[in-house]
Every structure is written in C-alpha cells, then in structure tokens.
Amino acid sequence: MTDPIVSIRGVSKKFPGGVIAVDDVNIDIAPNEFFALLGPSGCGKTTLLRMISGLETPTDGQIIIGGQDMALTPPNKRPTNMVFQSYAVFPHMTVEENVAYGLRVTGVPEDETKRRTAEALEMVKLSHLAKRKPDQMSGGQRQRVALARALVKRPKVLLLDEPLSALDAKLRDDMRMELTRLQETVGITFIIVTHDQDEALSMASRIAVIDKGAVQQIATPSELYEQPATRFVADFIGKVNLIDAKVLSKKAKAITCEAKGLGKLTFDTEKACGDTVAVAVRPEKLKISKAEPKAAGLIKVQGNVRDVAYYGDTSHIVVSIKGGPDLQVNVQNDSRTGGSGVERGQAIWVSWMPDDSLVLTE
C-alpha cells in the first residue's frame, strides 16, 4: 500500500456518561480510494466520520491526515470537507453563494472564487440554477449543491454522511452512479458512511464493517461477501444461513465439528477457534431436490418445506431440519411453470458443496 492519506490509529471516543462510541479503531485509507464505513445505526460510524472532519474529537488515539496528526485540529483547519446527511445547504444564500462560501471565508481571490464556483456547478450540472435559493430546489438538487460546495475546496478527503438515505429509490440509483463518476473524475479520496450494505457494496472499493464501535473487518466488497471474517459480518452483509457447531477436533489446517442438524463436518481452515464455531452458507448456494442427491462430497440434509415466498425471478424457500435451524434456500423460478415447484409441507433434500460454506470462528 502507498502511504495512506488518512490513518486512524487507536482511536477511541468515550462520552462523559461512560458510553464508548468508538473503541480502539485502526484504519488506513489510501489516496484515491472510495472507502465505506458500514454498520447498523448507532454503531459509531458517523462519530468516526465526524472525528475525521474535526466536528468531534477522540478521547484517545491519532487521526493522521496527509502525514499530520490532526486529532485535535479544529474542522476549519483540516484538508477535509463533508457532505452532511441533511445537506446543510445554507438557506439564506443562493446556490452560487453556497458554493463560493468556503472559498470566500478563506480569502481566495474573488476572480478565482468565481471561476472555481462556476466549474464546480458545471461538474454537478447545476449551472442553470446558480441564482436559486435552496428552498426552491429538490432534495437531489440540494445534495448536488452540498457536493459542489465541498468539492470546490479541493479537499484531500471528501466525507459523505449517508449521502443517499434521504433520496427516493430512482434518484438514489442516479446519485450512486454520479458519485462513482465524480470520484473517478476528481481523483479525491471519498469516505462514505452508510447503513445500507447495497450502497457500500456497489460504490466502495473497500469497506470497513463496524459494530458496537469496533471494526469487524476491512476488505473489498467481494471479499466481505465471500469471506466474511465474523458472524456479524456474514449476517450483516446479505442473507446467510448460520448453523452453530461444536468443535470436535482442531488440526493445523482443518476443523472437525458437530453442526446442529447436519452431523459431523470437516472444514479446511487455518483460523484459530474456541469450543464453538458457526457454519455459514448463502441461500443461493444451496440446492434442493426431491430425491437424495447422489454426487460425492456434498453436505446434505433432509427437511420439510415450511414456507415458500415468491419474488418474481426467485423464490425463497424455508426448510426446517431436524435438530438444526431453519435453512433458507433461494432458487431461480422456472420460467414456464412460473414457480419453484415446491409446496409447503413437502419433504425435501437440501445440499451444497463444502467449498460454498465457511466456518466462522468468532
């Protein structure tokens, strides 16, 4: 990795009441990355973002931006700019004045301010609305103003707090593409906070999954989906079947365990583990069949169909198995009969390739 543009080292934030919002977080973010902080609401991701911007300060640790520890530097002295969740577009200024604000208050010459403001408005395609007041604009337009206002400052890092959450579905898709395009054009590091896994997976080059103030895993989107490090990550990213298992024996490169309802299974892994682990497998990796599948090496179990939910292109089938948790299986619907061909109460076999499942040790 090249020198990180943002380096968060041992950062903690404790509130006076004793609540720990952020707990010993370490993240390095490379220049030009599109980085996402992903987690459920209240996990500390927004606090982390606000600490990078200087709107809050950590009680412990360093926040190094461009090679300088800025943990306690006020926000107006940092090379970061933020797009707020509520956009915070000043209602008493026109679009143009909003965008020029950050340049004017820092003493950028007026002719340069004019030129850069015009460029920024051009970039977000709002030149024709330059004289408007924010209360005459839609939410999507106001967000573009907020974006232009931040980008015109040419920050080293652009921070975006839940940028898509207030938009409706159609606009959200447009904005998602727009943000990706902008990030590629301007070549600035983007750090985005979101609770929506789809947003993070589709936009970010790397994602830090955060829960209860602590980083769970930092990885690319596909790694997160295919190789979740913890139960929390597996469960938070997409839908997953988690089957608790008791460890029977642990060798250097394999774990043998007794999984609930599935019996004795062996997985190749080098991870250390305690007495219990969990077997994780995505619903779309599971196969169903009426007869017992014959192929060698498959993990298979018989159960009863408890529920069938039809979703157009796919159906989600819930199978209850003896002694274990319900398993969800997603199957492609048959285009001719228009369904999965499975009925509630029916006995059925569920099977999958061992490589499609994962053993989670924490």
Place this chain on the structure above:
Amino acid sequence: MAEQMKPGSGPLDYGNRLWLKILFGVIFFMLYVPIITLVAFSFNTDRRGIVWRGFTFDNYVKAWNNSSLIEAMINSLMIAFIATLIATVLGAMVALMLWRFRFPFKGAYEAFMGLPIVIPEICMGVALLLFFNETGMMTAVVAMPWPLNLSNIIIAHVAFCFPFVAIVVRSRLVGFNRQLEEASKDLGASEWQTFWKVIVPFMMPGLVAGALLAFTLSLDDFVITFFTSGPETVTFPVKVYSLVRRGVSPEINAASTVLIVITVVATVLAMKLQAPQKSGKG
C-alpha cells in the same frame, strides 16, 4: 500547530466555554441580586433597611396588621380569581373556534385577538378609564357591595388576559389528533359527549396553564388597574406603588415577598404543565 481542541470535545461545545460560564454568572447575579436582597431584607430588624441588624418576622406581622395593605391584597386576589375564571372560559372558546373552523378574514380576526397583547398598556388603560367615565360605570360601581365594586377592574383584566389564554390553549389543541375525535364518534359518542370526554381532557393541561398565566398577569397588572380603579378601590400593586413613592420600607419587602412566592409557585406549576409530555402519555 496553533489551535487545538480539547480531547473528546467538539467545536460546538460552547456550553463548556469559560467565557460563557462567566457571562452567565454575571447576568444571573445582576438578575437575582435585587430580588434576593429584597426578600432577605424583609426579615431585617432595621427600619431603614440599609444594613442587616438581625432576623425577625416583625415586618410580616406589621404588614399583616396593616389593614389597608391586607384589603388591597384581598382585592387583588379576588380580581385575579374572577378574571381568571372568565378569561379561561372565553379564551378556551375562542381557541376552540380558531382551531376548529376556517372562515373568511380569519387572519384579520387573529390580529384583532392579538391587539390587547401588542397595544401599549397605558393606551389600553386610559381608553378604559375614558370608557368607564363616559358610560357612567366608574361612579356606578362605587356604590355596589364588595366584590361587585371591583367589576370595572375585572372587566379590564379579562379583556387583556383572555387573548393570552386563547394562544396557550390553541397551541395545545394543535397537537390534537383529530382521528381521536372521529374514533369517538365511530364508537357511538355524540358530538357533545365527544367534546367533554375526548377534547376537554386533552385540552386540560393547556387550560390549567392558560388559567395560571391569566392569574399571574392579572395579579401583576399595575398600569391598567391604576387607571380603571376608582379612588375608593385599591389593589396590591396600586397600594405598593403609592408606598414606594414615599420611600423604601421593610413592610413592602414583606408584602412583596409574599406575592413573589405566590407567583413563583404558580409559574413553576404552569411550566411543569406546559412541558412536553413524557413518552407514554398523550
């Protein structure tokens, strides 16, 4: 690096800034020192009330034995009581009307309701003085038995109090979910039953807060009472005014302290009632 923030704080944590704390200290000191010394010196033995000579209740006893002061106090309380009663009913009705109905020139009507609030007190006072004089009401009430001889003052107090009540009650009604009313009717209650069993209980905190407001406003009023009271009737503020013009005395301190206690209790009550409801209620 020049500027640094304190670990764990934010740039908007002004509440922790020292200069703001000092400013708060100074301003609260200036606000309260006169009132606190007034209360403290009501317990002073020194007649001239300059230096502290010792603790006593004598001033309260003297004030209690001062029949004209007591009479003024009783008059004030009586006026406040009756004016509050009438003002609360009138104010609540106007509030209900403004909340329930739309009608032509509603904005103008609201401005009309607000007039007694914005017009300088002294103008209202002299207008009422003139009115009572010209209509003969000023001399008419003098002959009446107590408390009817206070009628003019009560009428004036109702006129400036009830628009305040209307505002308070209406702001309470704005939070009313009209589906409750519809639900009540759907369950078979008549319009009248719905009014008494659903709307009035909901209005109640607003009514009590409005009534307490009217009570303090009436008890506090000096200017309008000063003009509308005839030569015979004296209210507490008018009495205190005439005493103050003659100089400072510990008896006034004692009587004032009593009034302060009454208003502070009423205010704290009103604020408690107006405070946003804790979750689980309304």
Place this chain on the structure above:
Amino acid sequence: MDNWKDNRSVFWTLAGPGTFWLLVFFILPLGFLFVMSFSDKAIINGEVSITEYDYLTGISNYIRSVDTLYLTIIWKSIWVSALATVLCLLTAYPIAFGICFASEKWKPLLLLLVVLPFWINLLIRTYALIAVFRSQGYVNLALGAVGLGPYDMLYNNFAVIFGLVYVYMPFMVLPLYATIERLDKSYLEASLDLGASQFTTFLKVTIPLTMPGIITGVILVFIPCLGSFLTPDLLGGANAIMIGNVIERQFKAANDWPFGAALSFMLMYATFAALMLRAFLAKRSAGVDV
C-alpha cells in the same frame, strides 16, 4: 378544519362571547379615545370646564403633540427604548445561545432562571432596583467600601435604561432561544467544515439564520419599552420622562384628556409602525425561517 358554514350554531357559540367582550371592552373604549383625541374641553360661560367636552372639534391636539417640547420627549422615548433594546439584545443573545448549547440536564433550570424574574411583579422588581441603586443602596455601599462614590444612580436616564433592560430581558431571551434551538446545528458545522472560523461562522451563518428571532425579540422589547410608564416614573423621576409619563399626567394631574388621547394615539401609531416593520422584515427573510 371545518368550514364555519357547516356548523353555524357551534361557531357562533364559541366565537360570540370573546368577540363581544373584545368589541365592547376594548375596541369601543379605543373608539371613545379616538373621538376624544379630536375633541376639546368645553367652554361654558367663558370658563374652561373640567368635565364637559366639545366633541370632534379638530386636530388641535395632534398639532400640539408635535410641539418641540413633546416631540423632544417622543424622540427621547424612542432612543431610550432603542438603546435599552440593543443592550437587551447584546446580553440576551449570549444567554440564549449558551442555554441552547448547555447540557440537557442544565437546560430547563437555566431557562427557568431566565424566565422567573419575568413573572415577578414588575412593580416589585422596579422597587427592588430602587433599593439597590439609591444613594444608601447596596451598590453605593459596595462602592463606598472601596472608597468610591456615593453616586446618584437613581432618577436619571441611566437608571431608566438599566431598569428597562432588567425588566424586559426575558422578552428577548425567549424568542432568541426558540430560534437558536430550532436552528439545525449542521449549518454551523458545515460552515466550520468549509474553513470559516468560529467568528466568521457566527457572523455569516448564525446571525442571518437566527434573524427571525432577533427581529421578534427586538419588537417584543421595543414596544413595551416605548409605552412604559412605571419604570421611568419610579426610576427616572422628573429627570427622565418618557411619553408614557406624559400621557399619565394628562389623564391624572393635568386633567387634559383630549390631549392625552391624542398622545396615546401617537404612541399607538408608533407601535403599529414597529409591528409593520417587523412584518416587512419577516417577509424579506421568509426563506431563512428554518
């Protein structure tokens, strides 16, 4: 909301009593006052009557009210009120601001502390000030202890202005508090984030966005100051007369009701002018009311 025509009986029952009361005991008296302001004392048998009037004789009272003597007093009332209003704003803004940013635990208490004096009788508060400021008062005692004074702090313009600020400050704090509390703090954060200093943020974002509260507060303080009678009467004495005192004198000691009525209407017109200015300013900053 229902149309009034849908339920006329309920509408009139609710609207009737209050409207009647206000018409008869407020508008009608003002009408009397209006007529009186255009009247003169009757002259019976060559003598000016004390109780009888010739109604609607002309605008002589208004002409008299713009006489230099009274114009000076009106002008002085305006600047005293304006100064008191500005001082109120300067002290109330930091207070309101501080309360908004205080911890949730302290907020209600601080707010109560600001509002409480407002509920205490105006007369009592003014009386309390007299006790503090008179020549044997505590301020002079304290100054005397360090070898200064005694100063005459009562019965001058200083006393009146201080008294007005003391008495009407809560009127300023409350609307300011309401506006600052409603202000989305992310505007301030955005300004800081964009490189503005705390001071620039205050000047360019906080003040413009809280302008509606400032305007309301200024009007709420200016109007009662302008019409005040008690404070200048008790604290100012003969040296610091305001328009309210002149009106009172016409209706009591001087017994010149027609002239007092004209002065009252002058005061009311000034009040309405202030209110209209407020409506105008509020309309102009309509987009700002966040």
